[in-house]
Amino acid sequence: MANARKVGVLGGGQLGRMLIEAANRLNIQVNVLDVGHSPAKQISSHDGHIDGSFKDAQAVKQLAKRCDVVTVEIEHVDTEMLEEVAGDVIVEPSWKTLRLIKDKYAQKEYLKEHGVGVAESRDLQGKDDLEVALKDVGKEFGYPFMLKSKTEAYDGRGNFVVRNEDDVPKAKDVLGNRPLYAERWADFRLELAVMVVKSKDGVLTFPVVETVHEDSICKLTYAPPRNVSPEITKKAQELAKKAIGAFEGKGVFGVEMFLLKDDTLLINEIAPRPHNSGHYTIEACYISQYSAHLRAILDLDIPEEGLRLREPAIMLNILGGKTKDSHEQIAKAAIKIPRASVHLYGKGEARPGRKMGHITLTAPTLAQAENEIQPLIDLVDSMKGKPLGPKSEKVKEEPLVAVIMGSDSDLPVLKAGLQILENFAVPFTVRITSAHRTPDWLQEFSKKAAATSIKVIIGAAGGAAHLPGMCASWTTLPVIGLPVKATHLDGVDSLYSMTQMPRGEPVATVGINNSTNAALLAIRILGASDLVLRDRLQVWMKGNETEVLRKDQKLLDEGYEAYLTGMGK
Template identity: 40%
Template sequence: MNVQLNPEEVAIVASTHIGIIGGGQLGLMISEAGRAMGYGELTVLDPTAQAPASAVARQIMGGLKDPQALRELAQQSDILTYEIEHINTEALEQLQADGYTIYPSPQILAIIQNKYRQKEFLDQHAIPVAPFRSVESRADIEELARTWGYPLVLKAKKDAYDGRGNARINAPEDIETALAKLAGRELYVEQCLDLKKELGLMIARNARGEISAHPVVEMIHERDICQTVLAPAPIDPRLLEEAQAIAHKAIAHLNAIGIFGVELFLDKAGKLWLNEIAPRPHNLGHYTIEACQTSQFEQHLRAITNLALGDTSMRYPAAVMINILGERNGPAEVRWQKHFDTTCIFVHLYGKRETRVDRKMGHITVVGETLDEVHQLAQEVRASLSI
C-alpha cells in the first residue's frame, strides 16, 4: 500500500486511536490499512478468540451488542467505527450522547439496519428503488401479487445479508414456505425486477462534505452470495456516470461520514435501481486494495478522521476479484495445486481456523489489461486452491 499523507495528516493519524466493532475479515483489512497509514492504535471488539483482525490489532473479547463491551472499546478509542451493521444501535446512541465519536453515526446505522426503513428513506428522496410494501400476512402478499404479479421477494426488515432473510415467491404455492422460512420476523415484499446485471460501487464522505466514489463494478452472485467482481463494470459509460450520481445523491442525503457500499440493479430496459447500502467497507470493494490508488479501507479511515479523500482511480485497466468460499465443514487446510505469478495475482486469506460451506475464507484479486483475460486467470487461480 502506497499511502500519501502530508505532515498535518501524519500528526492527526499518529495521535488517533481507532476502535472497530467487529474483528472479522473487514476488521482485519481496516486494521491492515490503519497500520500502513500509521494510526496510533487500533483495537477491535469481537467475541471470537483470535479473531482475524487480532493478527494486526489489539482485541477486546466481547459481544457486538454488549453495552459494557462497547463502552470499554469506546473508552480506549478516539473514534469508533464498525465492520458489521448488526450491532446495538441503542448502546451506540448512548455512547454518542456521552460524548464519544462514532462514524458512521448510530442514526445512520439505524436507518440502514432496517432494510424497509432504508427503502423508505431512499424513496422519500426520489432515489429509484424497486416497488416495496410492508406485509403481515398471506392476504397482504396475495394482494400485492394481484397488483404486481409474480415473482415477488419476501424480505426480513432486519438482520438480513447474503440472501439470508430473503425468500422468493414464484407462485401462490410458495407463499406458505416463504412465511415459514421467515417466521417471527418483521417482513416486507419487494417486486422482482427483470435484471440484466447487478452493479455496485464504494463511495465515501468526510466531515468536510467531500464525496468521492470508486469505479462502478459488476457483481456476479451465486446462491445470493457475491462470487465475482469485475472492475470496471462492462457497461455503457452513460450508465457508469448515472450509477455514481445515484450513489452520490443517496450519501449526500444521508449526510453520512465513512465509506459505503452501494448495490444497484440494472434491468433489461436499461434502468438503474438502488438495491441497498452497507455503512462500511464491502466485499464489492476488495479489489481496490491492489487495483486502485486508494483502497476502500484507507478511504474509510480517511473519511472518519476527516482527512482529504484519496484518489480512487484504477492503477490497471482491469481487475477481477473472486471470493474464496468454504466448500466443506471442518478445520481450514490451505492447499495449492500450482503456483502463479504474484506480480498480477494477489491472494488474501483471512486466517479463519474453521471452514464452512459458503463461509468467506479469503479472496483473490487479479489485475491486467482486459477483463476477459483477467477473469479467466482469476478462475484458474481459484480452481487451484482448496481450503
C-alpha cells in the same frame, strides 16, 4: 502518523482485519470489540482490544472510553447504545444512519423520500395472516417477488424468492418469525456496485463494478463492469452519490444496484461500511476502500485521483467447500499466478459457503484477467462440489493497440508491424477510417477510443496524410503516425504532413513505410506500465543483438568478398 487518534471498531471479522491492515501502514491504532480470536485481532497485538459482543451495551461503553472515533464493520449493532455514547466519542457514520440502514425497509423508504430510485415494496410487519398478505402481494406485484427480513439479513440469509402462490406456505415457514416486507421483482440485466466515500471534502466514488452472485452470495467482482457503457457507469456513480448524500456521517458506503434491461438503475441495498464489492480496491486502486474509510472518519486528505482504477481487476471470493482445507488448496493454486493477490481471513476450518478469503487478479485488460482467473473459478466450483460444465472458451482479448488506415491499399505496408504485434501477443484491432472520405467515422472512433481498452493508436496514411493528425486532435491517447509511400513524392509529403503538426497536437512519427518501428514504439509505450511486455521486448532486443554479433563474426571469418557472395545466394 504522529498523534493519530485511536479508532474503535464494532466487529472483528474480515472487514475489520483489512481495515487494520490499512491502519497499520498509517500507524493508526484500531481497537476491536469482538470475540477473543476474531480475524481482526489476529494481526494486531495491543491491549486496546476488548473481548465481548459488539451488541453488548457495556462493552460498547468500554470501547468508547478507549477511542476517539468509533466505527463499524457490520451494521447489525446496538444503535441505542451508540446514540448514548455519541456525546462522549465521535461515531462514524452517525448512529442515525446506522439505525436507518440496518432496517432495510426503512432504508428503502428513506431513499424514496429523497428521490432515489428503489424497487417498490410493501410492509408486512404485524399482518395478522401472513399467508393472506403474501397472496395479496402476489396479486399486486405478480410472481416472482422477493420476501425480505427487515433486519439481520445478509448474504441471502433473510431473503426468500416467492415464485408462485404455492411458495407462500414455505415462505411463511422460512421467514415467518422475522419482521418482513415484500419487494417487487427487479428484472435486471446486471448487478452493479459503487463504493462511495463521504468525507469533510464532500462525496466521492470509486469506479463502478459488476458483481456476480451465486446462492445470494457475492462470488465475483469485475472492475470495470463488462458490457456497460461509460454513460451508464457515470449515471451509476451519480445515483450512488445522491443516495449517500442523503445520510449523515462520514466513511465508506457500499451501494449495490440493479441495472435493468431498459438501462434503468435502481438501488438494491446500502452498507454503511466497507463492502465485499470493494475488496478489489486494495490492489487495483491507489487508495483502498479501507484506507479511504480511515481517512474519511479521521478527517485526513483523500485525493480524488487516488480512487481511480489503476488497471482492470477481478475479485473472486474464496468460499468454503466440502473439505475443511478447501480454502488453503485454492490459495496454493492462486499464489502460482503472478498477477493474483491472495487474502485469507484467518477463520480456521472452512464450512460450505463461508467466506474464507478472496483473490484479486489485475491485468492490462479485463479479458486478460478473465482468462487468467478462470482456472481458479473452476477450482472454487469443484471444491464446492459443483459439476463443471464444458471447458470455458478463452475470452477474446480486448485490443490495446488500434491500427487505423485511410485506405485498404495501405494494408500491405502495415503487415510487418501487425506481425510484430502478433509475435509480442499484443491484442490489436485494424480499421479503415479515412480522414477525407469518412471524417465523421474517424471523429467518432477517435473520440471514443480512450473510453475503451485501447492505449495506443497507429495511424497510417499517404499523400496529404491528415489521418493521424486529425485523430490526435480528438483523443488523449498517444498517436503514432506511419507515413505511407504513395505514387507521388515517395511518401516525403506524408512524412512532412505528420511531423509538422501544430503545437499542442503531437504525433509521434516513424519512417516512411516503417510499420515495424511503429509497432515497436507502440509496444514500448505499453511496456511503460506492463512489465511482462517490457520483458518480452528485452528478449527480442537481445535476439537482435545476438544476430548482429553472429553476422559480424561470419564477416570476420569469411572476409567481405565471400560474405557478399553468400548474400547474393
